[in-house]
Amino acid sequence: MELALAPETLARWQFGITTVYHFLFVPLTISLAALVAGLETAWVRTGKQEYLKATKFWGKLFLINIAMGVVTGIVQEFQFGMNWSAYSRFVGDVFGAPLAFEALIAFFFESTFIGLWIFGWDKLPKRIHCFCMWMVSIGTILSAYFILAANSWMQHPVGYKYNAANGRAELTDFWKVLTQDTTLVVVFHTLTAAFLTGAAFMVGIAAFHLMRKKHIKVMRTSLRLGLITLVISGILTAVSGDSLGKVMFKQQPMKMAAAEALWDKEEPAPFSVFAYGDVEKGHNTVAIEIPGLLSFLAHNDFSSPVPGINDVNKAEKQKFGPGDYRPNIPVAYWGFRWMIGFGMSSFAIGLAGLWLTRKKFWLAPGLRTGDEEPPHLALTKNKVLGARLSKWYWSLAFVTLGFPLIANSWGWIFTEMGRQPWAVYGVLRTSDAVSPGVSQGEVLTSMIVFTGLYAILAVVEIKLLVKYIKAGPQELSDSDLNPPTKIGGDSTDADRPMAFSY
């Protein structure tokens, strides 16, 4: 058959599709778990009903997402063995360890406590119920940490030696795998981006309700929480992205040169904001450049040289033998830009929102609104944004709620494709990693099945999200306001319907 349908190509497509799809749910889940836990804590501490309403509303959206996150995660784990058996044999000794840690420590945490949280409203005293959500949150973060440690090892292998006798990589220092700089900055960057994602989601939905003047109390709280999280995580995402970039310039110069479509060494190197025409041809049709910025991104000063694609390719040929060590340049170039562009747009919208909805002494007393009214969007201390402009802001915040999701996806595509032709950088080529015994038909079948199933589930999930977003927070019932005081529930009314049932 044609090369385009080679098992390796299909397996790569499948990995890309299933990973990007899985990662639509992961960042939302990580951040919403923590935000919901925060809201529930606020309820436990203050007893204010809007916090409980917010907890339940965002909790529901969280649950719809985590259901998908969990089931698509199982595919990820099995896929290594199914499509990449040569990879599994070669790196299992190293890569398997953090994966086993993830399953045994993080995943059990997450899924056990989530069951307690969903069904525990009338079975657990409120403090313990809230504690369960924190456990879920810790589980999701630990899970991210272990899996990113494994991925970072593929980006920058450390703490192992090659065992020629059995032809595989063997772990020599697990602590190094868990704490190498790649792991730490990748975890930092992924987690901050995750919070950016959840915050933009929260701000967008809160804006939607505030624009329609519905559920104002709960949505004012959510908006505030979302905006603050969005701005803080936005700054930290930029900071962590910068550190990650510097690490990558050292460890994978090819990826970063490709990200810039920088063909030959430049000194000082400019940052290309936007290249017009074919980036495959290099820098000649660049439209906008910022002089010296790339040197700064790589080395913290504005004049140091940055090697180009051709330089690195030559160096890698000398090191690893003949071959082409260039990744797909347009994907790397545009992926890098979409990641930064979409992520930072969300941050900018958040920053504007935080300023426009500010309170207290920054705003003239006459402009301040009560708990039952949507906040005024004020440009200066004394001047409210016009009705039309206000509506634009709310709409903008709403329609861009998924921007960080696009940024995340491109971030991963850039990271993973920028490393090609390596599965494990400098150690194992992607072409040597696929399952030799799996036929083209099998990979094609599974790709069609997964892609088809994922497409159907995407429709189902979006419909559900839309339904629950539109419905907004529900009114609280008696049982919500009188949580049990005993574990296992109070025995006053044995036949009372459960607070939650499937």
Place this chain on the structure above:
Amino acid sequence: MQLHDVWFVLIAVLWTGYFFLEGFDFGIGVHTKLLARDRREKRVLINTIGPVWDGNEVWLISAAGATFAAFPDWYATLLSGFYLPFLLILVCLIVRGVAFEYRAKRTEEHWQRNWETAIFWTSLLPAVLWGVVFGNIVHGVKIDAHKEYVGSVLDLLNPYAILGGLVTLTLFTFHGAVFASLKTTGEIRGRARRLATVLGLLTLVPTVGFLGWTQADKGDVSSLIAMGVVVVALLAALGANRLGREGWAFSFSGLAIAAAVTMLFLTLFPNVMPSTLNESWNLTVGSASSSPYTLKIITWCAGFATPLVMLYQGWTYWVFRKRIGTQHIAEAH
């Protein structure tokens, strides 16, 4: 006893945990059609496992993750070799997980019915497939000198493995019926108990056949003892069920599953996947395992995490220990 032997035992423990726990929730899935008479009863059944099925499933994820870490070659040969069965299992687990969470999220009749149908099939199919997979692991498959599976998917559908599939299906369905009688109240509880008697007797036939075949093929004294435990535990579960001792019945049906898994792993050892082409190509605990250093690291992790998991999962079962009847299910939905 070397570390890779310890890990062979630990992986057996993880699979035992998985089949014990998800065994009954697969069974409950099947009972939504077999036992439940109306939609309300379906919901009673689904809600008996509602808080715990997700935690149960993690035993599988841990078993797979631990196999990857401790026996990379076993993991690679098994998953790439049994490609289509695993694809089918994954699809079922995806749909099943979503079905539980999404079924009640809309009130339309067709929406809920579709997810209920999904729950039935995605519980039944993996219950069969796991038996087929383990039948093939124990029996051995065509593995070449490069540790790769070279058979076809049809080779996996041999009589022994299909009988294995029948065993897991009946055993899990029986275990599920016993669990249903333990966790429900009212009319459905009595029916669950009566159904359990029928299913228990039905389970005995393929189980004795399959395990007897295994024993004749590869057994020794220890596997014979394990087989004895399976049969005695099944009979004890049946007896306890007749006497209305539902807690005991559930413990015994769980013991039967545990002993059956134990027997399979006993006959497997020291292989992890025997080759039917050439004995020297067998994957063994020695040839398929990770380096001693990695095994040491994950042993620390498992030694610390596994008891903790059992503790807090056990607590979950205690929190939700109350029986559920139709009166506990709210009207709406």
